[in-house]
Amino acid sequence: MSLSNLIQNWQMFRTRRPYEDQYKDAPYKWAMVIDLDTCIGCNACTVACYAENNLAVVGKERFGKGQAMHWIRIERYWGEGEEMKTDFPERGAQYLPMLCQQCEAAPCEPVCPVGATHHSADGLNTQVYNRCVGSRYCSANCPYKVRYFNWWNYPERAWPNPLELQLNPDVTVRSKGVMEKCTFCMQRLRAGMDKAKTDGRILADGEVLTACAQACPTSAITFGNLADKKSKVARMWKKQQVDLAKNVQDKTEEGIRGYRVLEELNTYPSIVYLERLRNFAA
């Protein structure tokens, strides 16, 4: 255990994130835009995520107890106001796909006692399963409640023989007692970035997609590299006047419907949601 190692990394603790032009010279900063207007609540993203990331199916009883493991979940909301009452049931619930927001100033990161959750160079909020001791402080501190804990020994329970053959070999099967969460399909990104590095280039826009973005039938989820100014995601962020390092949007343009969930907590999420358009007059 080297003390110099600690001192070298001390700056890491003292840097306030995010700061202006943080990813100016970085090749990648992964981000997302989710259009709530196009989301039809079909749960295809959730299913794709289960298949891609070896998520355990916990069963009805445990789901009812709140022990589900869906890294991306479709939340349904029925509003309470007068206008919502007329909205329902003709137009049904409003859907919100919620996944880890990959916050730039993530509340989960500073509180992990062992540093199992930390910020990667490409702006992801990563979880190191081997390091996790399961104190669940990250989950307690996460305002979005998108961290999922392995309450049971799922490797044994969720995939009895021969179901383990369906598991994605690129993704760790998490053991009992560790925290897990959306990784923005880290295994796909890593494979793509390695390939691009071999070719001496950076990943092209749309070359790698997360499972949820790939599966979405209405293309409600746009995934891409925010550091690449020409990528679709970067252009959408710019159009919505959302700046990664700013907690308040300018909103000077007409028709802006981009927002980040719980912006007021200064978590600086990497996912922009586009508000649903509603025509109350109709």
Add this chain to the structure above:
Amino acid sequence: MSHSVHSHPQLDVQIERKFVPKAKDLGPDVSWAQINKDVLRSLEKPRPAFWIIFFSALALFSFGVYCEVYQYQNGMGVADLNNPQVWGLYIATFIFWIGMGHSGTLLSALLHIIHADWRKPIYRYSEAMTTFTLLTAALFVMVHLGRVWQFYYVVAYPNERWVWPNFTSPLVWDATAIGTYLTSSLLFLYMGMIPDLAICRDNARGARRALYKFLSLGWQGTDRQWGNFKVAYMTMACFLMPLAVSVHSIVSTDFAVSQNPGWHVTSFPPYFVLGALYSGCSGIITLFIVLRYVFRFEAYMTQPILNKLIKMTFAIAMVWTYLDLIEYATTWYGSDEVAKADLVYRATGDYALQFWGMIFCAMVMPFTLLIRYVRHNYTVLLIISLILNLGMWLERFQIITPTFAKSHYPWTWTSHWWPSWVQWGMVAGSFGWFTMLFMLYCKIFPSVSMYEVKEMVHEQNLEGKLAQPVSEHAHEAGLPEGGQA
């Protein structure tokens, strides 16, 4: 009184006229030999109630062990914890036990520093309570970890991968603070016992003699040893007092550092420290009554001492109440709408019973301590001290649970959470574990400080002599070295 007499001998006559005999902390007929005899008897023949308490505690503890084994085998899921409710009773009870520990240090260290002599017969078991409550609290940290077998990752231990714990995490501060506090209070407890262990050594035989001989470190009671002992003990006391304050402050940062509604409160550190002292004092009252009966300590754990303890408890309870109300007031008049909604939810939502129970048990019940009948009836007082601690436990419960139930994000608001039998079993088991350890301690080690009670008797006799119209020379002659604590 004695001081006035001795500093103004010319005023003796006036003072004597106003002299009203106050109740002494100890009775007049306690001789030094009797102290040894009584305390050593507690190591041999307690009342049968001792065994009843011990074996009940053992049974509870066994059930707790069963729950832990069950949870270890099957995963944390058996505790019915879920996504918003990730901590449950484990952390609530953890704070409760950490808090219980603080008053022992208050009695043994702070009151030692300020020379409050009434602490002398009761500080030893309070300090032991501190040590064992800390052990119990540490148990909950282990129990609540998802991978308890990797708990040492939280400690900065040498490893060749150069991996440090995350120093920004309050849990690391916790582990450090509690580890330091546990070590120091254990040392402090042990160090204060050394002269008494020597007395035990001189009166025991067989295996016990060997144990006491080993632990008393060759104590002979020479002047040099006493001198060093006093200095070391005072140094330890001065070291321990700020440590005690810091520990529960740090525990409070587990919450105050977070953004969750109801936790993001600046006044949490003093609020937690006062809450800790409060529940600790109630715990000391409970054990006072239990030990007094079980070990026949009626001559040492007397009503005047209990009165002082109760006064202290009441004062601390009032300060705690004030801080609690302050917290509500700042939330209510503040601009954080979510925290305000959370406060309303606490008082009116799913856990309103626990909230109002807390208000009743911890804020209203202390006023019964003002009634003379309550202070003098040990059965009633025992029940009330337990109720006060129930209130403090509920306080910890309602810090944790409603905040998780209604946090910032509405998706989790539908959960109506209640802990499973495994959690309750573990809580019960922790009480068993504490009581078992504490009772064992009292059976093996002197739970009343013999040498300090002797000092007290000596000083009381001295005061009694000085209250007589005597010349100042008698006072000077009557005070040997080491008589002053």
